[in-house]
Amino acid sequence: SQKIEQNSEALNIQEGKTATLTCNYTNYSPAYLQWYRQDPGRGPVFLLLIRENEKEKRKERLKVTFDTTLKQSLFHITASQPADSATYLCALVQNSGYSTLTFGKGTMLLVSP
Amino acid sequence: DAGVIQSPRHEVTEMGQEVTLRCKPISGHDYLFWYRQTMMRGLELLIYFNNNVPIDDSGMPEDRFSAKMPNASFSTLKIQPSEPRDSAVYFCASSISLGQVGYTFGSGTRLTVV
Numbered sequence: 498s499q500k501i502e503q504n505s506e507a508l509n510i511q512e513g514k515t516a517t518l519t520c521n522y523t524n525y526s527p528a529y530l531q532w533y534r535q536d537p538g539r540g541p542v543f544l545l546l547i548r549e550n551e552k553e554k555r556k557e558r559l560k561v562t563f564d565t566t567l568k569q570s571l572f573h574i575t576a577s578q579p580a581d582s583a584t585y586l587c588a589l590v591q592n593s594g595y596s597t598l599t600f601g602k603g604t605m606l607l608v609s610p
Numbered sequence: 611d612a613g614v615i616q617s618p619r620h621e622v623t624e625m626g627q628e629v630t631l632r633c634k635p636i637s638g639h640d641y642l643f644w645y646r647q648t649m650m651r652g653l654e655l656l657i658y659f660n661n662n663v664p665i666d667d668s669g670m671p672e673d674r675f676s677a678k679m680p681n682a683s684f685s686t687l688k689i690q691p692s693e694p695r696d697s698a699v700y701f702c703a704s705s706i707s708l709g710q711v712g713y714t715f716g717s718g719t720r721l722t723v724v
Contacts, residue, residue, distance in 0.1 A: 540715030
């Protein structure tokens with residue numbers, strides 16, 4: 498069966514460190530992989546998109562990598578700040594026909610001062 | 611643009627009652643999506659529209675759920691009759707494509723059925 502797996506345990510890091518979140522998928526051939534941020538009581542907010550033929554994408558302090566051989570994406574936040582504390586969701590678009598976004602359950606990141 | 615607007619933000623209703631959730635997408639976005647989020651199952655796609663036409667409703671849990679998009683600026687998700695297991699946060703999202711760009715989500719409607 499198809500799965501998108503993100504670590505269900507919260508990631509606790511200290512301010513200034515690099516946070517790395519993992520997204521693993523099974524039985525997908527994604528054309529696109531997206532990352533979202535979700536704060537409590539709010540809807541997900543789009544952060545970054547990476548295509549199947551791209552290895553890495555950067556945006557300010559954010560970096561996403563995409564390894565289609567390992568079937569894994571890593572999401573990095575450098576120089577993390579307490580304001581980065583939130584739940585981060587990865588989502589895939591299957592490489593076939595009219596496919597929509599399918600989401601993982603997300604990983605909570607807690608950045609302490 | 612004010613973003614995707616959903617109403618109400620919170621809804622508490624009794625089992626068996628009809629519930630209607632509303633969504634105004636971003637102007638110019640051809641795609642509108644309804645998702646449901648629970649702790650157990652995460653975000654699940656219920657239905658999506660393209661140019662006001664329902665394209666895929668395979669995620670709608672059962673016949674008690676229905677969705678309409680009478681025009682490009684308004685959509686509704688209706689549950690009749692509601693059941694306690696329908697309690698969740700319902701999100702509406704819109705986009706200019708199915709997956710080549712990000713989706714813009716509303717703030718959601720937290721539904722509690724007692």
